[in-house]
Amino acid sequence: MHRVILHLDMDAFYASVEQRDNPALAGRPVIVGAPPTQRGVVAAASYEARKFGVRSAMPSVTAGRLCPDGVFVRPRMEAYRAESHAIMDLVRQSAGELVQQVSVDEAYMDVSAQAQGAAADASLACALPLARRLKQVIRTQRQLTATVGIAANKLLAKLASDFQKPDGLTLIREAEKVAFLRPLPVRSLHGVGEVTEKNLSGAGLRTVGDLQDYRGDLRALVGSWGPELKRFAFGEDDRALDLGDEVKSISSENTFLRDTEDRPTLRACLEEQAADIAGKLARYRLAAFTVQVKVRYGDFTTLTRQISVEEPLHEAREIYRLGCWLLAREKLVHRPLRLIGLGVSGLIEAQARQLPLEFVA
Ligand SMILES: [Mg+2]
Structure with a gap:
């Protein structure tokens, strides 16, 4: 494969x-971070602000000088985290x-x-429709743009997504990867930091092409990492995805663009989330002892409530029913919600699937 x-x-x-949540900021040079009158740094800059040379981690004073019409906005980390969850749900x-x-x-x-x-290149091309759909669903459901890179490994996929932003989609074919990498600075390779960059440039190696052509032993310049760096320079990378520990919980949540307490909307969300969770339980062959609901209000107060049952559950309608019951028992929907979520934990392996009745003696 x-x-x-x-x-x-x-x-x-x-x-x-910020630009999405406050339409007055659309098209303007937005700088997220401390105001230029205070000691602080830029957390992020819109593309309009980047045109003036504003970059993240730059002192706000400098950003203010480069971009005098910049609109400084205080970071709202909680909002970005919630948005991140919503996007990662769409990704999954x-x-x-x-x-x-x-x-x-x-x-x-x-x-x-x-x-x-x-x-190999035909497989990569097969992923194009999937990448387009993902970008589209993020645009319609979250009103944000994403850039996607497609390649045969992590190293190249990341470089592909860096290649053309914003709203980009780049695929690096196996046949093109060596040429694609040639003009890039060594710094763009995964793992090359300031120190390695300095060591390499001391030997006259500034681009990835220089690394490809280098006849000496890179170990003399970067230590034991040399052989892997050489492979990276040719676009070879067999690092696996880090998927974290075994599954301990499964959850699904929705962040609303406008806070809501509309019962049919909330019920529809929970129903969809329960189906999503049940699907994952089935895929992992798991069942759950605990069901949890999570709500977040407009002021970002977040509450979770859970219930555990004696017999593990795996069906969507059971998870949904317990979710609704928790919301009602705890009277959680007494004001509009910014987010609603459902989750299960206390996971155990589901029993071997029961034989269909006709096979039971
Ligand atoms: Mg980004």
């Missing part, structure tokens, strides 16, 4: 959330369970099983 890895990267994530719905989230707005997906062609 050929490997097919997607890398998703949200475009100017914090700044885009589109790509399946083989997802490694690497930051608040970035994830790798291994879609090898869903995208199979006869040749």
Whole structure:
């Protein structure tokens, strides 16, 4: 099976959330961070602000000087985290369970099983419709844009998503990877930091092409990491996705663009979440002793309530029913919700599937 890895990267994530939530900021140079009158740094900048040279981690004073018309906005980390959850839910719905989230707005997906062609490059091309759908669903449901890279490994998929932003989609074919890498600075390779960059440039190696052509032993410059760095320079990378520990809980949640207490809307959400959770339980062959609901109000107060049962559950309607019951018992919907979520934990292996009746003696 050929490997097919997607890398998703949200475009100017914090700044885009601010522009979406406050239409007055759309199209303006938004700088998320401390105001320039205070000692502090830029957390994120919109593309309009980046045109002036504003970058994240830059002192706000500098940003204010570069971009005098910049609109400074205080970071709302809780809002970005909630948005991140909503996006990662969409990622999992589109790509399946083989997802490694690497930051608040970035994830790798291994879609090898869903995208199979006869040749490696044909498999990569099979992932294009999936990537387009994911971008589309993020745009329509979250009103945000994402950039996706497709390649045969993590190293290249990340470089592919860096290649054309915002709202980009880049695929690096196996046949093109060596040429694609040649002009890039060594710093763009995974693992090359300031120190390694300095060591390499001391030997005259500035681009990935320089590394490809280097006849000496890279170990003399970067230590034992040399051979892997050489492989990276040729676009070879066999690192697996880090999927974390075994599954301990499964959850699903929805963040609303507008807070709501509309019962049919909330019930429909819970029903969908219960179906989603039951589907995952079935895939992992698990059942759950505990059902949990989570609500978040407009002021970001977040509450969770749970109930455990004696017989483990695995059916969507049971999970849904307990979720509704918890909401009612705890009177959680007494004001509009920003988020509603459902989850299960206390997981055990489901019993071997019962034989259909006709096979029972
Ligand atoms: Mg990003």
